[in-house]
Amino acid sequence: MHPKDFTDLASSPNLISGIHNYCDRWCERCAFTSRCAVYAMEEADPDVDPASRDITNDAFWKKLSAIFAETKAMILAMAEERGVDLSEEALKAIGEQNEIDRRNARSHPLAKAAEEYAYGVTEWFEKESSKLDLVTDTPEASKPTHKEDDEDEYVEVIRWYQFFIAAKLIRALMSSVDEEDYLTDDTARDSDGSAKAALIGIDRSISAWKLMYDSRRAEQDEQSRMIKKWLLHLEQLRMSAEREFPGARDFIRPGFDEPSLDMLH
Numbered sequence: 001m002h003p004k005d006f007t008d009l010a011s012s013p014n015l016i017s018g019i020h021n022y023c024d025r026w027c028e029r030c031a032f033t034s035r036c037a038v039y040a041m042e043e044a045d046p047d048v049d050p051a052s053r054d055i056t057n058d059a060f061w062k063k064l065s066a067i068f069a070e071t072k073a074m075i076l077a078m079a080e081e082r083g084v085d086l087s088e089e090a091l092k093a094i095g096e097q098n099e100i101d102r103r104n105a106r107s108h109p110l111a112k113a114a115e116e117y118a119y120g121v122t123e124w125f126e127k128e129s130s131k132l133d134l135v136t137d138t139p140e141a142s143k144p145t146h147k148e149d150d151e152d153e154y155v156e157v158i159r160w161y162q163f164f165i166a167a168k169l170i171r172a173l174m175s176s177v178d179e180e181d182y183l184t185d186d187t188a189r190d191s192d193g194s195a196k197a198a199l200i201g202i203d204r205s206i207s208a209w210k211l212m213y214d215s216r217r218a219e220q221d222e223q224s225r226m227i228k229k230w231l232l233h234l235e236q237l238r239m240s241a242e243r244e245f246p247g248a249r250d251f252i253r254p255g256f257d258e259p260s261l262d263m264l265h
Contacts, residue, residue: 114166168198195245
């Protein structure tokens with residue numbers, strides 16, 4: 001995409017400014033894709049090769065390199081206009097501080113608990129996937145049962161959010177570091193927005209685990225006991241996040257938490 005096309009697209013009045021900052025990146029299930037600049041830019045990209053959207057594929061990285069080269073001049077012009085120092089020395093100092101902030105955020109008990117959950121769930125599914133009543137490729141499973149369909153859905157939700165929660169909590173912790181220096185009490189805080197996105201991921205994960213537990217309640221096997229463990233872990237994580245970011249639940253995410261335009265007419 002040409003830099004001018006990028007600018008024109010980003011300034012479209014139909015788009016909701018900042019909506020992508022606090023979403024869950026699950027575009028396939030989002031009702032606001034038509035009003036999201038990030039989604040619109042992806043759809044407008046003439047490079048329709050699916051490989052270019054796969055981070056494990058070389059085409060993906062070549063595409064990013066091309067986009068960077070195209071937009072570098074535009075970024076430099078914007079920086080000069082706004083008085084932003086993009087010198088090597090300034091960027092190095094910013095990078096070093098960001099790395100310090102990230103390390104501090106990841107060492108926070110909240111971030112450590114979120115990452116413990118993320119990696120623990122991965123390990124558990126890798127160990128237990130063959131034992132779960134999920135759809136397989138055997139002839140007998142060519143027509144999955146209703147229970148199997150449901151459990152596939154629950155697992156999809158759990159796996160989607162397991163690392164997302166940690167990523168958003170770490171961003172929230174990093175954002176909160178210097179907000180006190182330049183924000184007033186009534187200013188919307190990025191830390192609260194990021195924490196709210198994480199909390200929504202936690203809420204949905206808890207629901208998926210609970211439904212998965214209910215589907216096998218009668219069995220009360222080791223898997224059921226582990227599901228209860230993940231439920232408890234997430235509940236503790238939810239309570240800790242709400243204590244750390246008491247304003248998160250009240251944060252108004254652009255688009256998602258605002259009144260529908262249809263309701264205003």
